[in-house]
Amino acid sequence: MRSQTEWSILAVEADTGEVLIESDPDLLLPTASVGKVFLLHHLAELLDEDESLGRLLLRKDSVEPVADSGLWQHLDVPALTLNDCARLVGAVSDNLATNVLLDHVGLAPVQAVASRLAPGGSMLNDSVRDVRTPEDPPTLSLGCAADWVAYFRTPHPTVLSWLAPATDLSMVSSAFGLDPLAHTGPVPTDLANRLQVWSKTGTDDGVRAEVGLLDVAGRRAAYAVICRFEGEVVPVLGQMRAYGTLLLDVLQGG
DSSP states (O other): OOOSEEEEEEEEETTTOOEEEEESTTOOEEOGGGGHHHHHHHHHHHHHHOGGGGGOEEEGGGSOOOOSSOSGGGOOOSEEEHHHHHHHHHHHOOHHHHHHHHHHHOHHHHHHHHHHHOTTOOEEOSOOOSSOOTTSOSSSEEEOHHHHHHHHHSOOHHHHHHHTTOOOOSSGGGGGOOOTTSOSSOEESSSSOEEEEEEEEEEETTEEEEEEEEEETTEEEEEEEEEEESSOSHHHHHHHHHHHHHHHHHHTTO
């Protein structure tokens, strides 16, 4: 029987690999939307081969409607470029854009990317579903901190560009004092420090996860904080913020 709260946590200095924070980094846990990064990485590699693919128009009615996170479901525009769909996934974890992109490229190639990049077993299991039946994968994605820190030590630059405007700063990043709607460039924290973060979060019932890269005055840390829990979410968010505060303090030389 599992405990009520399980954590997989790791933060390392990106350049040196020095471990800054660590707790059960190889534990695989549900990560909700975090696994969408594998889709973004696959798209980035396709664009490396043919950048014109980014201008391809994809229609929102090519898949069934899906609710929850995202903006496209609320917009009139019937089609967006592949690049803009990826931007929506990076910025607001857009579920409809995710499914449109998966419908276009296929789930299997994305899972092949995950198998190549994540030896610890992190995986995008499925497209986004409003309702999961017993025949469906039980969770959108699985992940462990070790896999995600390894990825964000050397992330694809195009993926970082899509993640830069990510608006969900409710977890680890809540400690960084950033404007959720305007933080795509370095933000002065004082005369000596400039701060920038690229992150992807995942939210589901009993799941909170954030993975990413934090830069403070040129010193970078790849980090991942993943939690599966029972009960109230507020204490979990408070602990995630505490890990963010600790990470920021370490990078600032504390």
